[in-house]
Amino acid sequence: MNQFVLTQGSSDELRLFPHIIESGIVKNSSVNLNAFPKIAVSGVKFFYVLDGKFQVNIHRAAFTLYPGDIALVLPGQEFGSSNEVLEIGSFTWLHIEAGRQEKDEIILDKWSSLSGNEIIAISKILFLSSPVVITKFNEAGKILKCIQQELFSQEIGFYARVNYQIDELFIQITRGLARQNNPGRDFAKTFIKLEEALRVDLSHQWTVDAMAALVGLGNTLFNEKVKSYTGFSPLNYLINIRISEAIKLLKNKNIPITEIALDTGFYSSQHFSTTFKKLTGFTPGEFRKNNSYTE
Amino acid sequence: MKCIITIELGTNAVRIFAFDLNGITIGSMKGYYPTFHSQPDYSEQDPEQVFITMLYVLKNLLNEKVHPKKYKVASVCFSSSMHSTLAVDKHGIPLGNAFTWADNRAKKEAIEIKESSLADAMYNSTGTPLHPMSPMLKIAWMKKNDKQKFQQTGKFLSIKSYVVHQLTGEYMIDYSLACASGMLNIRKIAWEPEALNFAGITSDKLPQLVPVFATAGTLKKAYQNSFGLSADTKILIGSSDGCMATLGAGIWNSDMATITIEDSSAVRVVGNKILHDEKKRIFNYLLTEDCFVSGGPSNSGGGTFEWFAKQFGDFTTAYDIETCMNSLLQEATKISTGSGGLLFLPYLLGERAPIWNPDARGMYFGINIKHERQHFIRATIEGILYEMYSIGKMLSEHKNISALSANGSFASIPFCTQILADMFNIPVHVTSNANSVSIGAFLLAATEMGIFKSLDEAAGQIEIAQSYSPAENDHKTYMKYFEIFESLSNKLGDEFARITELQ
Numbered sequence: 001m002n003q004f005v006l007t008q009g010s011s012d013e014l015r016l017f018p019h020i021i022e023s024g025i026v027k028n029s030s031v032n033l034n035a036f037p038k039i040a041v042s043g044v045k046f047f048y049v050l051d052g053k054f055q056v057n058i059h060r061a062a063f064t065l066y067p068g069d070i071a072l073v074l075p076g077q078e079f080g081s082s083n084e085v086l087e088i089g090s091f092t093w094l095h096i097e098a099g100r101q102e103k104d105e106i107i108l109d110k111w112s113s114l115s116g117n118e119i120i121a122i123s124k125i126l127f128l129s130s131p132v133v134i135t136k137f138n139e140a141g142k143i144l145k146c147i148q149q150e151l152f153s154q155e156i157g158f159y160a161r162v163n164y165q166i167d168e169l170f171i172q173i174t175r176g177l178a179r180q181n182n183p184g185r186d187f188a189k190t191f192i193k194l195e196e197a198l199r200v201d202l203s204h205q206w207t208v209d210a211m212a213a214l215v216g217l218g219n220t221l222f223n224e225k226v227k228s229y230t231g232f233s234p235l236n237y238l239i240n241i242r243i244s245e246a247i248k249l250l251k252n253k254n255i256p257i258t259e260i261a262l263d264t265g266f267y268s269s270q271h272f273s274t275t276f277k278k279l280t281g282f283t284p285g286e287f288r289k290n291n292s293y294t295e
Numbered sequence: 296m297k298c299i300i301t302i303e304l305g306t307n308a309v310r311i312f313a314f315d316l317n318g319i320t321i322g323s324m325k326g327y328y329p330t331f332h333s334q335p336d337y338s339e340q341d342p343e344q345v346f347i348t349m350l351y352v353l354k355n356l357l358n359e360k361v362h363p364k365k366y367k368v369a370s371v372c373f374s375s376s377m378h379s380t381l382a383v384d385k386h387g388i389p390l391g392n393a394f395t396w397a398d399n400r401a402k403k404e405a406i407e408i409k410e411s412s413l414a415d416a417m418y419n420s421t422g423t424p425l426h427p428m429s430p431m432l433k434i435a436w437m438k439k440n441d442k443q444k445f446q447q448t449g450k451f452l453s454i455k456s457y458v459v460h461q462l463t464g465e466y467m468i469d470y471s472l473a474c475a476s477g478m479l480n481i482r483k484i485a486w487e488p489e490a491l492n493f494a495g496i497t498s499d500k501l502p503q504l505v506p507v508f509a510t511a512g513t514l515k516k517a518y519q520n521s522f523g524l525s526a527d528t529k530i531l532i533g534s535s536d537g538c539m540a541t542l543g544a545g546i547w548n549s550d551m552a553t554i555t556i557e558d559s560s561a562v563r564v565v566g567n568k569i570l571h572d573e574k575k576r577i578f579n580y581l582l583t584e585d586c587f588v589s590g591g592p593s594n595s596g597g598g599t600f601e602w603f604a605k606q607f608g609d610f611t612t613a614y615d616i617e618t619c620m621n622s623l624l625q626e627a628t629k630i631s632t633g634s635g636g637l638l639f640l641p642y643l644l645g646e647r648a649p650i651w652n653p654d655a656r657g658m659y660f661g662i663n664i665k666h667e668r669q670h671f672i673r674a675t676i677e678g679i680l681y682e683m684y685s686i687g688k689m690l691s692e693h694k695n696i697s698a699l700s701a702n703g704s705f706a707s708i709p710f711c712t713q714i715l716a717d718m719f720n721i722p723v724h725v726t727s728n729a730n731s732v733s734i735g736a737f738l739l740a741a742t743e744m745g746i747f748k749s750l751d752e753a754a755g756q757i758e759i760a761q762s763y764s765p766a767e768n769d770h771k772t773y774m775k776y777f778e779i780f781e782s783l784s785n786k787l788g789d790e791f792a793r794i795t796e797l798q
Contacts, residue, residue, distance in 0.1 A: 186605055186616065187616070229327060230308075231308065231325040231326040231327060231352060232326060232351070237327075240326070240344060240347055240348055241344065243347050244341055244343040244344035244347045247343045247346075247347065248343055248389075251388050279347065279350055279351060279354070280347075280350060280517070280521065281517035281518050281520055281522075282517050286517070
């Protein structure tokens with residue numbers, strides 16, 4: 001394809017797609033000083049290299065991107081070159097509107113057919129892997145090309161196809177990341193990473209889907225691997241961590257039990273109390289009484 | 296029907312077994328807990344997670360395998376990995392994580408005491424090599440580097456003592472695990488004042504010393520209810536994993552030695568005498584008043600081979616590390632004894648026995664243009680096993696060894712067991728049950744119940760499943776290479792230190 005830039009508001013092709021801010025292909029034939037400054041990105045930007053070599057800076061981390069590499073800039077992250085220079089080569093990009101909730105969650109508008117849970121899981125993985133760069137990821141290039149062709153040709157069903165392909169881009173990048181994170185050879189190492197991610201955000205309502213996706217395994221295999229490695233199902237293992245952390249907090253009298261329950265990921269103090277008692281034989285209150293002392 | 300439960304608080308996981316009184320396994324389960332490495336040389340575990348994991352696994356085992364079959368639990372016997380150190384305040388609440396055996400932060404303290412005039416007397420009274428793994432040195436480190444925690448500490452415990460305290464409210468440690476603290480005088484069976492002095496503590500900061508057969512109090516009421524156990528279920532303090540692996544391997548007061556190779560490894564002998572090594576290389580753990588488990592631990596083992604598999608294994612066809620390691624083993628068998636003159640020093644994690652050099656590093660030596668991938672595979676395996684031989688050789692300076700009992704996931708691979716037989720030039724026996732730590736704890740509990748008259752008699756129950764005879768020719772080949780292996784290990788001291796400095 002030749003060079004082009006479609007911009008929201010001025011390009012007719014984007015009239016039906018208010019969520020697409022910009023898309024295009026640029027062939028840069030000479031070094032351009034000050035053409036690529038670091039700018040905080042609103043929404044999500046996909047940047048894919050077609051030819052040449054680009055030094056980019058994503059969220060304060062430096063990368064060199066080669067043909068076939070894709071970078072994904074998440075809402076609020078900075079993107080550009082640290083010396084503002086745009087090097088020789090060609091690239092394509094897609095910039096879409098997307099919000100960001102507290103807890104690192106991407107919000108997509110109604111155009112997306114990803115379910116709420118899927119978006120949560122995808123956001124989780126993207127933010128945990130941030131800055132997101134996948135090398136030699138031709139699939140992404142194909143999808144971007146397909147989106148752009150649909151925008152120009154406007155054949156029947158193009159509205160659905162464009163939006164579907166953007167979802168597809170999110171899905172493929174997330175899966176690609178998970179695969180890149182874990183080539184499957186070293187489950188012990190993979191498990192340590194998962195452990196860390198769980199601990200960092202213990203109050204998150206983790207699902208098996210999200211945990212499996214995070215380490216790049218299908219649900220069934222993930223369950224099986226965790227079970228054989230730890231002796232527990234993934235959710236039961238998570239309960240171990242939650243209760244262990246809760247015990248430490250309970251031994252400190254100053255934190256109310258309800259707060260401990262929520263901080264450690266139980267959805268209510270009732271849920272916490274039942275699980276705690278089932279495991280230890282004590283209710284959290286009894287446990288605290290037995291383990292605190294008046295000075 | 297009565298049964299015995301054994302709980303092994305291991306390096307990475309708790310393993311719980313239920314045995315009937317004939318030693319037949321009713322069921323077993325394990326539960327993993329993580330090790331945290333927040334800085335180089337730091338290796339920590341969360342005592343609460345260890346405890347909760349133990350509770351969870353025990354409860355599942357009881358509910359799924361023991362209670363449905365109407366077994367009555369007669370006793371619960373503990374064993375655990377050695378050298379862990381946990382500071383708790385005066386109410387028993389942990390002051391942070393426990394330091395595991397692999398924690399090396401007390402390096403400086405180890406050098407200090409090794410070079411001091413105390414070293415000989417200390418080894419003589421405690422029978423334990425001076426190494427950063429020692430809780431004595433970890434406490435000394437804390438005193439210097441974490442003053443606030445040191446001052447708040449009511450007791451310095453092992454992870455096992457902590458878990459037992461949670462269950463019964465008693466602070467206890469058995470002789471054998473206390474030996475691993477480097478603070479027990481094994482000749483007087485009491486805390487060694489010089490060692491406490493070096494650590495900067497008094498004996499009231501340590502749990503009560505008890506024999507391995509001691510009952511560690513009564514299970515708290517809430518746990519009785521929660522587990523469905525009665526108040527007369529005995530909670531036995533038990534021993535360490537090393538001592539129990541030795542008992543479970545069935546060698547006792549004989550001229551046999553055990554070789555255990557899991558991730559790391561050890562060679563051990565049992566006898567009624569302390570093996571006093573001039574070079575302070577041998578540990579002596581007191582199990583009962585007239586019984587010592589002596590030997591040498593190594594940082595190399597199955598973990599070293601796993602490292603090799605991860606780096607150089609073929610993962611295009613193998614799905615996981617196990618299949619990959621198996622196919623590497625297959626390839627290794629195609630190369631003849633001695634790997635065509637390629638030698639491997641397995642010191643990826645530094646080394647304990649016999650060279651006791653934390654700065655030691657690995658190396659392949661003697662590479663020539665004809666060496667292929669497969670030579671490296673076999674050389675790696677041989678290197679790990681030469682190290683076992685060199686510990687055995689050190690022990691045989693003090694005690695005749697006429698046969699070996701091999702256990703652990705790496706040593707019991709037939710290819711490896713045969714190499715051990717050839718290197719040592721003596722028969723190697725493999726016992727029928729791979730879980731020698733749990734079997735050992737069962738034998739200890741059964742002896743306490745009077746089922747066996749003595750640990751001697753108990754150890755005699757262990758059946759040999761398979762024996763491997765040495766091949767004379769292979770032995771000769773191995774010995775030629777071993778000479779070079781040994782001289783390299785000793786010669787490279789300076790280079791080891793310099794390369795470690797740069798890493």
